[in-house]
Amino acid sequence: MSGPPFQPRIAIVGGGPAGLALGLLLHHRGIPATVYERRNKPTAESLAPPSGMLDLHAESGQAVLRECGLWDAFQAALGDCSEATRVLDSRGAILYTDEGELASRPEIPRNALTQLLLQEMPPNTVRWGHRVTAAETSRNAATGAVEITLTLGPEHGRATHDLVVGADGAWSRVRSLLLPDAAAPAYSGANMLTATVRHASANYPHLVELCGSGTVMALGGGHVITTHRGPQDSICVYAAVRTPDEHWAATRGLAGTTAAEVKDVLLADVGLFGAWSAPLRELVGVACDEETRDNADGAADLKPLYMLPVGHNWAHRVAVTLLGDAAHLMTPWAGEGVNLALWDALDLAGALSDEAVSGGNHAGAAEWQAALDPRLREFEEAMLRRAAEKAELTARNKDLMLSENGAQALADLFSSFGGAAPPGAPPEGEGSN
Structure with a gap:
């Protein structure tokens, strides 16, 4: 048997x-x-x-x-x-926009x-x-x-x-x-900070107007700010810094610090985001402060990207x-x-x-x-x-995107695809697996 x-x-x-x-x-x-x-x-x-x-x-x-x-x-x-997308330069000028109608x-x-x-x-x-x-x-x-x-x-x-x-x-x-x-994996050449603003419409309606209902990508000088709208009327903000230093956070004394402390470095340095438009700098600052308020005992989500x-x-x-x-x-x-x-x-x-x-x-x-x-x-x-x-x-x-004139380059790329599922999509959240 x-x-x-x-x-x-x-x-x-x-x-x-x-x-x-x-x-x-x-x-x-x-x-x-x-x-x-x-x-x-x-x-x-x-x-x-x-x-x-x-x-x-x-x-x-x-x-x-x-x-x-x-x-x-x-x-x-x-x-x-939503699938709406905007591309801005570091001065806050809108270079490309769509409502996701072809995606x-x-x-x-x-x-x-x-x-x-x-x-x-x-x-x-x-x-x-x-x-x-x-x-x-x-x-x-x-x-x-x-x-x-x-x-x-x-x-x-x-x-x-x-x-x-x-x-x-x-x-x-x-x-x-x-x-x-x-x-x-090898270091990719960029470090990224992630921070979130909850209940944005009630507390920061002007930032909601800036970010719209979907995604914003602001680029310049080798750095990128990306936003997604999310649950709890939130705005998730990613700030990517181009740097050859894999351990940039530690080098700048930011390892283990709060998002609010990272903010001070990002916004004070004209080589980072210090010379960007006031609304974009406020967006990063508010996100960092709100993230710290929501996670008072947690270190900032600041890490190198690998590939x-x-x-x-x-x-x-x-x-x-x-x-x-x-x-x-x-x-x-x-x-x-x-x-x-x-x-x-x-x-x-x-x-x-x-x-x-x-x-x-x-x-x-x-x-x-x-x-x-x-x-x-x-x-x-x-x-x-x-x-x-x-x-x-x-x-x-x-x-x-991490080039000196990334905003215009990305806007031109998106325009060449007619808004149909452009390949320059924003960062995914927290890894793939």
């Missing part, structure tokens, strides 16, 4: 949008997987504050939500940020996207508070299968799997299994792969990161649910891995080709 059908042990390392989406897509296909996430389980309170806005594209982010049966819930979560990339708060994915996730799929500190490959002498063992810290021990998917972001632990000699080399790849290996930032980290200057990550999840779910992989009568892990391996190769090749194209676009946009 034959035993039960073989059930592969699949691990997804990382519980950001891509890891959660992959877990949910596999669940809908009847394929169990375990998601390991280092953060504690989010509460309603922790997901309530405004978060970065993500513009989801039809072929990637939107397609995943349709596949997961979340389209109606996604539509209900929209409305905090179709609706914005959703990152926290809202997380909530949508989690609400459909089966109980116990996500192992919260499980930090992967190491990943090792070995071959089972008895079965011939490749096994990946994850070290989950002293509280959770170790776990062995037949497939491990690294969705663990910029500083991926899983990436070291595929790129042991070149796993670290993996454009067009990088790795030698394929059995039983392990990557997606999202772990696979192709890039800067936010084309709004592609989360969309690529969700596209990766959709394609990988398809590879794992291929009839030869999920429907085969596999005797064990080695046979299942043999059936999966060509699909996994095809997935990686397609993902890396797609990512290389978007990474090149992102790098060009980065150089354009």
Whole structure:
């Protein structure tokens, strides 16, 4: 009498949008997987504050939500940020504007996207508070299968799997299994501050008029101020500083300081934002003060931006792969990161649910891995080709936006696309995975 059908042990390392989406897509296909996430389980309170806005594209982010049966819930979560766009120079002059009439990339708060994915996730799929500190490959002498063992810290021990998917972001632990000699991303040439103004219409109506209902990008001298409208009538402000100094915050004495203290440096230095128009300087100042008021004990969200080399790849290996930032980290200057990550999840779910992989009568892990391996190769090749194209676009946009005359260059670029989903999209919120 034959035993039960073989059930592969699949691990997804990382519980950001891509890891959660992959877990949910596999669940809908009847394929169990375990998601390991280092953060504690989010509460309603922790997901309530405004978060970065993500513009989801039809072929990637939107397609995943349709596949997961979340389209109606996604539509209900929209409305905090329109697709309207303005480009200003450092003097505050408007060089380009549209109302998003030719675009179709609706914005959703990152926290809202997380909530949508989690609400459909089966109980116990996500192992919260499980930090992967190491990943090792070995071959089972008895079965011939490749096994990946994850070290989950002293509280959770170790776990062995037949497939491990690294969705663990910029500083991926899983990436070291595929790129042991070149796993670290490189500094991109910019540091970025993020700060938020809540209840803006009541308290700062003139800043709401400046920022409009969607996105503003003000550029000049190699620096950029970007705004998104968001939940709780908020304005999320990103201030990007072009600098060759990866550790610029520490060099300027800002490491660990509040946003209000960062403001003093940004607005006092004419080489940064000190000579910009009064309304733009006020916008940065108010955002920093409000951020400090809301998070009195927290350090400013000021950090360098990193990227993996454009067009990088790795030698394929059995039983392990990557997606999202772990696979192709890039800067936010084309709004592609989360969309690529969700596209990766959709394609990988398809590879794992291929009839030869999920429907085969596999005797064990080695046979299942043999059936999966060509699909996994095809997935990686397609993902890396797609990512290389978007990474090149992102790098060009980065150089354009951080140029001396970035405002006019960006306005000309947007105008050349007639307002139709321009590739110079604003920064995505808080990472892709």
